[in-house]
Amino acid sequence: MTHVLVIEDDSAIRSSLVRSLSERGHAVSSAANGLAGLQQALDQTPDVVLLDLGLPDLDGHSLLTMLRAVRDTPVIVVTARDDDPSVVAALDNGADDYVVKPFGMDQLQARIRAVLRRTGSGDADRVITVGALAVDPAARTASLDGAPLELTRREFDLLLHLARRPDEVVTKREILGEVWNLPYSGSERTVDVHLSWLRRKLGETAAHPRYLHSVRGVGLRLSAPQDTGTADGPATGEDATTAPEPGPAR
CATH class of the missing domain: 1.10.10.10 (Winged helix-like DNA-binding domain superfamily/Winged helix DNA-binding domain)
Incomplete structure (x- = not known):
């Protein structure tokens, strides 16, 4: 079972992601801000992190840099920012993929599978x-x-x-x-x-x-x-x- 950590400040989006991912067989945990999400990433060692860039306490790019300094956990940026500088900055800072809101759950599920294959998580090692x-x-x-x-x-x-x-x-x-x-x-x-x-x-x-x-x-x-x-x-x-x-x- 894949463990997904959702770091998203919007409660409606966060709840929807947790519910939909759980229904698809994932173990899901979530955080409403960057520092809480970073702590969970360190304590729980999830298989993949879904990271929103617009967090209330930390810019998502800063959180991504902090996470990359201590963990190789695959990160998929999930955000409404669709401008090229944001995409390039996220990928340069260590994101494994970038998904722009709104998106379909089938697409997100496929992205999670692809990132896990690409990074060699779980049995793929x-x-x-x-x-x-x-x-x-x-x-x-x-x-x-x-x-x-x-x-x-x-x-x-x-x-x-x-x-x-x-x-x-x-x-x-x-x-x-x-x-x-x-x-x-x-x-x-x-x-x-x-x-x-x-x-x-x-x-x-x-x-x-x-x-x-x-x-x-x-x-x-x-x-x-x-x-x-x-x-x-x-x-x-x-x-x-x-x-x-x-x-x-x-």
Whole structure:
């Protein structure tokens, strides 16, 4: 059961969130101001925090900075502020996601699931193995055939996201939203470039994939090789193009 801490000063919104999240099977606690919320975050170690920016005692950005100094708890900012500076400041200060009021509970539930997957909370901390590929979310390390892989931050995040859903086709739009935290309308070329670098480090190509398979018009699938000689034939996705050499860690 996921423990959600709601830090929201509006009593009607707070009560609605507590009720709706509880109905969806979460354990929920709440606080009406920043200092009380910070204390609960320290005492209760929730799985995820829903944080309003417009609090009566502390600005939400300040609270986020204070929380990040002592906890790695995933934080989803839930606020009426929809201006770019507020969004950028929240993400730069350590927020894992940003939801603008009003919002639907189905959307918020999906955001909670996505953040928990992305940050490796709960059972997601276990080492994931797909064939000879091993991904450790807690240590943020990966190895292939026992040899460590030297991955940039984004390459690891991309590999982890796919490894958590082996044999499933994941769209590039979803990857943009959950790995890069970009709008679903962002450029899919970002995914293509990092995918090309990741393939290279896994010792495969788009024309001869072993683990990373492109599905034309749909997305990507991470699957264990059927045998060491498996090749799926010519690449059919956009990532078949040659990408530049990887630069500094992203």
